[in-house]
Amino acid sequence: MTESDAGWRAGLRLGVGLGAATFALALSFGAFAVTAGWHPLVVVLMSAMVLSGSAQFALVTAMTGAGGAITGVAAAALANARFIPMSVATAASLHGGWLRRGIEGQTIVDASWVSAQRPDGSFDREKLFGATFVQWPAWILGTAAGAYLVPSPETVHAIGLDVVFPGFFLVLLIDALREHRRLLAIAAAAAVLGAVGVLWLPAGAALLLASAAAGIELVRRPGGDPA
Amino acid sequence: MTASLTVQLLAIAALAVINIFYKGLAPAVLGDREFSPRVTAVLIAFGPALLAGLLVVEVLGAGWRDIDATVLPGLAAVAALRWRGVNPLLCIVAGVALTVAARSLV
Numbered sequence: 654m655t656e657s658d659a660g661w662r663a664g665l666r667l668g669v670g671l672g673a674a675t676f677a678l679a680l681s682f683g684a685f686a687v688t689a690g691w692h693p694l695v696v697v698l699m700s701a702m703v704l705s706g707s708a709q710f711a712l713v714t715a716m717t718g719a720g721g722a723i724t725g726v727a728a729a730a731l732a733n734a735r736f737i738p739m740s741v742a743t744a745a746s747l748h749g750g751w752l753r754r755g756i757e758g759q760t761i762v763d764a765s766w767v768s769a770q771r772p773d774g775s776f777d778r779e780k781l782f783g784a785t786f787v788q789w790p791a792w793i794l795g796t797a798a799g800a801y802l803v804p805s806p807e808t809v810h811a812i813g814l815d816v817v818f819p820g821f822f823l824v825l826l827i828d829a830l831r832e833h834r835r836l837l838a839i840a841a842a843a844a845v846l847g848a849v850g851v852l853w854l855p856a857g858a859a860l861l862l863a864s865a866a867a868g869i870e871l872v873r874r875p876g877g878d879p880a
Numbered sequence: 881m882t883a884s885l886t887v888q889l890l891a892i893a894a895l896a897v898i899n900i901f902y903k904g905l906a907p908a909v910l911g912d913r914e915f916s917p918r919v920t921a922v923l924i925a926f927g928p929a930l931l932a933g934l935l936v937v938e939v940l941g942a943g944w945r946d947i948d949a950t951v952l953p954g955l956a957a958v959a960a961l962r963w964r965g966v967n968p969l970l971c972i973v974a975g976v977a978l979t980v981a982a983r984s985l986v
Contacts, residue, residue, distance in 0.1 A: 670968050695888055702896040712895060716883050722891040729895050735930060736902040742923040744910040754911065755904030763934065767927045774920040813979040816951050819938045820958045820975045826931040827962040839925045840932040847933035852944055856937050863933025867925035871918055 664769070664783020671764045671784060672791035674821035677814045678706050679792045683799025684809070685710070689717040693800035700796035704762060704789055706818075707732040707856060732857030735864055739766050746776035760785040767825045772832055842866040950986055954979030 679700060686696040691713060703709055708729035715725035740758050743766065747757040757778065765784035769777045809815055830837055843866035850859030883891070915923065939955070940947055954975035961971040 670972075673969070674972070691888065692885070695885065695892070698889075699892045702892055703899060705899065708895060708899070712891060716888070716891065722883060722887045722894075726891050726894045726898070730898045733895075733899060733902055736899065737906065738923075738926060739930075740903050740906040741910065742926060744907040745912045745914055747907050751908040751911070755900075755908035758904040758907035759900065761903045763930065767931060770924070770927055772924075774924045811980070811983065813954065813976040813983070815948075816954045816975050816979045817972060819935055819951070819955060820972045821968070822931050822935045822938065823955055823958050824962050824968045824971055826928060826935065827959055829928045829931065831963070833924065833928070836925055836928045840928040843929035843932040844936045847936035848940060851937045851940050851942060856942055859937050860930070860933045863936065864926060864929050866932075867922050867929040870921040870925045873921075 659777050659780060661779045661783045664765070664777075664780035664785075665787055666783075667768050667780070668765070668784040668787025671768075671821060672787045674764075674817045675788045675791045676795035676798075677817035679795025680799040680802075680804065681806075681809050681814065682706055682709055682713075683796040683801075684803045684806075685799075686713045687800045687803055689713050693797070696800045697793060697797045700793050703729075704792055705729075705733055706792075707860070711855070711857065728855060728857065730857075731855060732860070734857060735860055736761060738864070742770075742774070743776050743778075743781070746778050748778065757782075762788060764788070764821065764825060767829060770829075839866050839869050842869060950982040951979055953982050 682700070683693070683696055686699075686709075687693055699709055699712075703712075711732040712725045712729040715728040716722060739761050743758065743761060744754065747754045749757070760782050762785050765781050765788065766776075768784055769781035771777060826840060830840060843863040846866055847859050847863030850862040854862065939951060954977075957978045958971045958975040961974055962968065966974075
């Protein structure tokens with residue numbers, strides 16, 4: 654990894670690209686929540702405090718349907734349960750005593766986490782911080798734009814905005830697989846588990862099921878990537 | 881029927897607190913503890929597994945209700961271009977352009 658790939662600057666640079674995807678998703682979330690009857694200001698506040706698209710969509714969906722607040726919070730909490738193993742993986746790379754580490758752990762979001770992971774499994778904490786610090790305001794601003802402009806789902810669909818977020822996940826996945834080609838089988842297994850899981854399970858549970866594919870490494874013979 | 885403002889704010893606050901625990905408890909408790917090589921291998925694999933799962937769940941949606949074949953050419957272009965090392969933002973722009981084109985044909 655070159656010097657330009659590491660640290661705060663790399664994280665901030667990375668965050669700009671990720672922030673564009675984040676803004677696009679936040680735009681659709683803001684519009685979705687307001688259409689579901691939530692006040693725009695409350696929606697923006699949610700994005701500022703929660704910073705998680707999957708959980709926020711789950712909360713609004715559940716509380717708009719037959720379920721109440723408890724169902725909504727439970728659904729959202731399940732959607733974000735993946736942050737537990739992510740924070741376990743990151744723990745050793747953070748600095749300071751228990752309070753500082755707990756605070757630094759708040760910068761964990763999907764794309765920043767994946768991008769900050771080094772080949773040896775440790776994390777570039779400054780890159781993590783930089784990437785998240787750009788995405789957080791992008792998430793809030795995108796939500797505000799969606800909540801107050803309320804673009805219709807048809808408009809979002811017509812201009813292809815719904816492809817931006819999965820597109821960025823795909824870019825990150827391709828980058829990870831180029832680094833570790835031996836993980837292609839695990840990614841494929843995760844995709845199958847996720848596809849089957851989301852057919853019957855809530856999105857959060859399906860994500861946990863997909864992530865469990867990483868457990869294949871517990872029984873697999875250790876080996877390096879092909880040259 | 882939408883929940884009252886108070887209930888919405890309480891739900892947001894509860895979720896925010898849950899997130900704080902999710903993200904902060906392990907770093908606070910584990911400190912700089914190192915893991916065995918096998919556990920480290922699992923943690924390295926967790927990223928691609930999570931990304932693949934996020935992709936599939938995002939594209940298919942709960943109960944596969946969100947399936948939209950018009951996103952496939954765009955996502956295929958993103959994957960192919962990125963594998964060749966093209967700039968991520970250009971990959972996304974190409975993906976969006978192909979998706980819009982596919983939708984104009986449908």
